Amino acid sequence: MIETSITVWVGFIVFVFAVLALDLGVFHKKSHTVDFKEAIIWSVVWIALALVFSVIILQWRGQQDFMLFLTGYVIEKSLSVDNLFVFLLIFSYFKVPNQYQHKILFYGILGALVMRAAFIGAGIAIIRQFAWVIYIFGGFLILTGIKMLMPHKEEASLENNKIIVWSKKIFPTSHDLDGDKFFTVQNGKRMVTPLFITLIFVEFSDVVFAVDSIPAIIGITDDPFLVFTSNVFAILGLRSLYFALKGFADIFHYLKYGLAVILMFIGTKMCISHWYHTPVWVTMAFIFTILIGSMLLSLYFKEKKEGDIA
Numbered sequence: 001m002i003e004t005s006i007t008v009w010v011g012f013i014v015f016v017f018a019v020l021a022l023d024l025g026v027f028h029k030k031s032h033t034v035d036f037k038e039a040i041i042w043s044v045v046w047i048a049l050a051l052v053f054s055v056i057i058l059q060w061r062g063q064q065d066f067m068l069f070l071t072g073y074v075i076e077k078s079l080s081v082d083n084l085f086v087f088l089l090i091f092s093y094f095k096v097p098n099q100y101q102h103k104i105l106f107y108g109i110l111g112a113l114v115m116r117a118a119f120i121g122a123g124i125a126i127i128r129q130f131a132w133v134i135y136i137f138g139g140f141l142i143l144t145g146i147k148m149l150m151p152h153k154e155e156a157s158l159e160n161n162k163i164i165v166w167s168k169k170i171f172p173t174s175h176d177l178d179g180d181k182f183f184t185v186q187n188g189k190r191m192v193t194p195l196f197i198t199l200i201f202v203e204f205s206d207v208v209f210a211v212d213s214i215p216a217i218i219g220i221t222d223d224p225f226l227v228f229t230s231n232v233f234a235i236l237g238l239r240s241l242y243f244a245l246k247g248f249a250d251i252f253h254y255l256k257y258g259l260a261v262i263l264m265f266i267g268t269k270m271c272i273s274h275w276y277h278t279p280v281w282v283t284m285a286f287i288f289t290i291l292i293g294s295m296l297l298s299l300y301f302k303e304k305k306e307g308d309i310a
Helices: 006-027 036-061 063-093 098-129 133-149 162-170 194-218 224-236 238-248 255-271 280-309
Strands: 183-186 189-192
Touching: 006 098, 006 224, 036 063, 036 224, 036 238, 063 098, 063 194, 063 224, 063 238, 063 255, 063 280, 098 133, 098 194, 098 224, 098 238, 133 194, 133 255, 162 194, 194 224, 194 255, 224 238, 255 280
Parallel strands: none
Antiparallel strands: 183 189
């Protein structure tokens, strides 16, 4: 494993915050509804940046790390699709207008970057100090995959969610929005707006998703730089992906089953790592095959169902 210098770490983090500052300070300075065309354009931009970075990895660290980065990026990007459905539920529950959703996701991403960095650092440090923990991570991923395959008996509800109830008890909360502000003043009293409570829930949801996604990518590589950078690029494009796909939330309904199989595969890979090291190209080929296959199945059965109805 190639050691990454502090200079490279600092340079990458400065680049990320510069891109985010340009995004919010210039391109999305005013709150507005992100339409499908704009979302697609920005999705392409973020994916292109990730691919350019992968080429830099190829030239700098070689083909092995290039493949590890791309595999990690694809896994994180795919797992983030579940986040999109949760965001859709959250924004619907809080009745957040479309023009304010981008701002919430932006600040949600800032928090996610910090939390992911902490999770990644802790996870890799624990595995390196206590090698047997990798079997726990692997088992957890297998159980998570099995759980994803199980049918849900009822729709998720936020009505009595403890995070929402707790947040409203801790923070005096106004009943109405005040534009895109997180804080407001009513009757001389400083209060948080429903947008702030929404942001808290978005941040909490990312913690939950990180519990699944971080062990998954650590199962691919324990190189902190590759794990962190692949996570960052996947997260950076999450907002645009949300606006591009929120109108088609149920198209790839077989994708979650594909993700379940991938998690179980990576978990098994981690559990047998002491006896057998799975080649990177095998892992990458398996993941791409499952993802593409699950999406094609989704489209096939959707068209077949519509044809039967017609």
